[in-house]
Amino acid sequence: MVFRRIFREKFYANLRISSVYQLKPRKNTTKEAVGGFDRGYERLRSQNFEKLLKGDLKEGYFLAQDLPLDDPYVQARKWAQGPNKYPSEVRDPYLWKKTVDDYHSVASKVAKNVLRVIFDTLGEGHDFLDEFCEHPVAVLRLLHYPPQDPNASDLERGIGAHTDFGAVTILLQDSTGGLQVRDRKTGEWIDIVPIPDAVVVNTGNLIMCWTNGRYVSNLHRVVNKTGVGRYSVPFFFDGNPDFLVKCFDSCIKDGEVATHAPFTVSEWMKGRYADSFGGSASKVAKEMVQI
Ligand SMILES: O=C(O)CCC(=O)C(=O)O
Numbered sequence: 647m648v649f650r651r652i653f654r655e656k657f658y659a660n661l662r663i664s665s666v667y668q669l670k671p672r673k674n675t676t677k678e679a680v681g682g683f684d685r686g687y688e689r690l691r692s693q694n695f696e697k698l699l700k701g702d703l704k705e706g707y708f709l710a711q712d713l714p715l716d717d718p719y720v721q722a723r724k725w726a727q728g729p730n731k732y733p734s735e736v737r738d739p740y741l742w743k744k745t746v747d748d749y750h751s752v753a754s755k756v757a758k759n760v761l762r763v764i765f766d767t768l769g770e771g772h773d774f775l776d777e778f779c780e781h782p783v784a785v786l787r788l789l790h791y792p793p794q795d796p797n798a799s800d801l802e803r804g805i806g807a808h809t810d811f812g813a814v815t816i817l818l819q820d821s822t823g824g825l826q827v828r829d830r831k832t833g834e835w836i837d838i839v840p841i842p843d844a845v846v847v848n849t850g851n852l853i854m855c856w857t858n859g860r861y862v863s864n865l866h867r868v869v870n871k872t873g874v875g876r877y878s879v880p881f882f883f884d885g886n887p888d889f890l891v892k893c894f895d896s897c898i899k900d901g902e903v904a905t906h907a908p909f910t911v912s913e914w915m916k917g918r919y920a921d922s923f924g925g926s927a928s929k930v931a932k933e934m935v936q937i
């Protein structure tokens with residue numbers, strides 16, 4: 647209920663007038679104003695999940711928790727920890743910053759609660775969650791999907807089929823539609839019809855690894871054939887960069903082995919970002935600019 651009110655009164659209203667809706671597409675990026683902290687404008691087609699065409703038909707803006715340069719994690723150059731870049735071109739930069747920062751903090755609380763509920767169902771307790779949620783990587787992306795050309799190839803994607811990298815994703819979508827999830831039994835793509843005030847919650851790769859596949863991180867994609875632009879705001883809660891993700895013994899059934907050897911959150915995230923942006927994660931960071 648509170649979450650709903652925040653969406654309606656604060657976030658949605660402010661976002662519509664003040665944020666990604668005002669960002670103009672850019673062909674070229676300019677020099678970064680604030681070091682390489684994986685923040686800022688993400689140019690059109692820079693991510694490419696399926697690698698069948700020249701890149702996904704979306705652009706966006708990356709934000710996370712806005713940390714000062716003297717924060718110990720920032721000093722230690724931990725994965726995706728640093729100051730935000732906020733756009734200067736928007737009508738009300740103060741409102742823009744406040745809107746996204748407030749939303750980041752609400753979405754973080756919701757994500758932690760979702761994780762608690764998930765681990766309740768496994769009977770695992772949540773002791774480790776405090777450690778996991780300490781100084782987390784939690785990325786907010788403001789995405790814009792231009793309408794795809796009606797004559798575009800069948801392989802055109804707003805975002806190619808993928809699973810989410812982190813623990814849990816809280817996704818806001820506008821009323822345009824275009825998000826689809828793959829039915830694992832039939833292989834069919836099912837439309838996720840937007841419901842006003844509702845969020846889509848995805849379990850990510852970390853949960854799938856923790857639970858040895860008992861909780862699935864499902865394939866999804868966006869295909870925007872609607873003829874109008876689509877906006878969405880995914881929030882990815884990925885946990886502490888140094889946290890070691892290790893499959894729970896209780897989730898390994900007789901005759902099974904763990905699908906993954908233990909890995910840290912930052913090792914996993916770096917690999918997945920590098921795969922989907924077609925190169926090294928540091929190259930991507932260089933392309934994210936203050937505007
Ligand atoms: O825009 C959407 O609805 C989905 C975005 C998404 O799946 C992602 O960024 O991981």
Ligand SMILES: [Fe+2]
Nearest residue numbers: 808809810866
């Ligand atoms: Fe996703």
